[in-house]
Amino acid sequence: MNVEKIVELIGSDFYAGVPDSQLKPFCDYLMNNYGIDPAHHIIGANEGSCVALAAGYHLATGKIPVVYMQNSGEGNIINPVASLLSDKVYAIPVVFIIGWRGEPGIHDEPQHIYQGEVTIKLLEDMDIATFIITKETTEEEVKSAMEFFYIELSKGKSVAFVVRKGSITYDANTEYSNKNKMIREEIIRHIVRFTGNDPIISTTGKASRELFEIRTENGQSHKYDFLTVGSMGHSSSIALGVALHKPTTKVWCIDGDGAVLMHMGTLAVIGSNKPKNMVHIVINNGAHETVGGMPTVAGDIDFVGIAKSCGYHYATCVDRIEDLDTALKVVKEKEELSLIEVKCSLGARANLGRPTNTAIENKRNFMKHLSDY
Known part of the structure; x- marks a missing residue:
């Protein structure tokens, strides 16, 4: 179904969310029509903050907002x-648009399988009425769903459109880039050259x-690496847990920038604990690239300044390979909590x-490797 028609039928003029590959046509529509506009469209740090942002919009305007996200959110x-x-608390109505990764019967990556199984159940448990959009869904069916949803929304309840893979379309192309x-x-190739046998915890997505x-x-x-294929924003906490309990191991x-932003309070916790054996590398391309390339706010913030304020002993930002190698050499030898922010372009191999x-x-392989230290 065409995104423009869905937007028309929902009738909202404010959207907050975290991008999802399954919702890319919807995300592209928002970027082409609104860009990042505080009055109409904001990409949040995480899905919970988007809900709160939407609540603020409703309190200020009395109108109904839309929150979009992947079901992992x-x-x-x-x-x-x-x-x-909840209508048992403040009764603030929100329309959710949720990409259904890991839908039962549809092949997907392991991190999406269980989440896909419980997607609808979680919405039911939260008392959120649901309508599933499929490739066969018609305009009349969405219109009918919205008529029911308006009744629920008028009671201060929330509702959700759950979008199956390939079920929405958008005709315009949207290109994302940086300088x-x-x-x-x-960048990762150079990191691997310096880490040797040291364990690496890597974030979700293409990295x-x-x-x-x-x-x-x-x-x-592959025993050296723990690939955090899901659980976006938590790889640094996993690394902290490993570092604190393997204090003689680097x-x-x-x-990634989007992952750091999602649970940014972790920087303060890491800095407070000050593991001298931990190196935190933030590859910053200012985008949610894995799910389509929509921007994050990471191009406007100072990760180095934030890290130092949180207690990181050493923090630097690099935008050239030569400077990256210099920084990697420094942190490899340094016995202090360190951070390297690496400015990165958008894009990956098509055959990745x-x-x-x-x-x-x-x-199991990673744990066995850690046991050798």
């Missing part, structure tokens, strides 16, 4: 839905996929593959 919205939006020169895969392929290309074991975290071992195999 349901966990982030449970608290504000239950303790803020950075370094390519992420090359982990590229790390896996680099190891294969180098003829190296632990590296390859992170995915890890060929299972998540359980990854965990």
